Amino acid sequence: SQTIHQWPATLVQPVGSPLSLECTVEGTSNPNLYWYRQAAGRGLQLLFYSVGIGQISSEVPQNLSASRPQDRQFILSSKKLLLSDSGFYLCALLGAGANYGYTFGSGTRLTVV
Amino acid sequence: DQQVKQNSPSLSVQEGRISILNCDYTNSMFDYFLWYKKYPAEGPTFLISISSIKDKNEDGRFTVFLNKSAKHLSLHIVPSQPGDSAVYFCAAKGRTSGTYKYIFGTGTRLKVLA
Known part of the structure; x- marks a missing residue:
């Protein structure tokens, strides 16, 4: 079965510091991977998606970037965090067949102080 | 532009009654x-899904209804x-440049009171 691992679970970072969140998947190959953010009082906003190694599509202009160095690894990064980057970050894997929806990771709570 | 909307940010329901999101x-x-x-x-x-060719899907205590004409x-x-x-988040499947992705609503916080 497909599983998705995301870490760390919580992170407190000062403004201007770098960020790296990692997501890895098991049980599937060549998955479509997604980074979402849930900000306070808002829904799930799609940040990036990737259909393969080195292929990144950005949904919204922002202070973040994403990379896919390996088939089952998806990384969310920032060179300098802003206060507005605080939120709950979720990595998601599209199930076998688009109608299976997403499997989400457990999320990372990022607080920028 | 919010393509999927959940206009009720919160809902409180008594235990045993029906919740409608x-x-x-x-x-x-x-x-x-x-x-x-x-x-x-x-x-x-994941909780439950429905295809646009159907108007109802049921799974135990959960039922999803789709009204295509009303987009609801x-x-x-x-x-x-x-x-x-x-x-609870609703999500709709869209396709951009050959890639599937789901667009989510803003969510509704359900509180069931004992």
Whole structure:
């Protein structure tokens, strides 16, 4: 079965510091991977998606970037965090067949102080 | 532009009664819809789905209704239980440049009162 691992679970970072969140998947190959953010009082906003190694599509202009160095690894990064980057970050894997929806990771709570 | 909307940010229901969560969408090309349930500090988990060729799908206490002409779907939970207290997101499947992705509503926080 497909599983998705995301870490760390919580992170407190000062403004201007770098960020790296990692997501890895098991049980599937060549998955479509997604980074979402849930900000306070808002829904799930799609940040990036990737259909393969080195292929990144950005949904919204922002202070973040994403990379896919390996088939089952998806990384969310920032060179300098802003206060507005605080939120709950979720990595998601599209199930076998688009109608299976997403499997989400457990999320990372990022607080920028 | 919010293509999927959940206009009720919160809902409180008495245990044993029906919970009805609503979702509206604007894009008639969406052909598949899902509901997710999310507890605090956890990732959302899949709850129930419906294809645009159907108007109802039922799974135990959960039923999703789709009204294509109104571009509206709803999730009914009967009977509601305290463990159902969570944030519920509806999502619609869209396709961009050959890639599938789901567009989520802003969520509705359901509180079931014991």
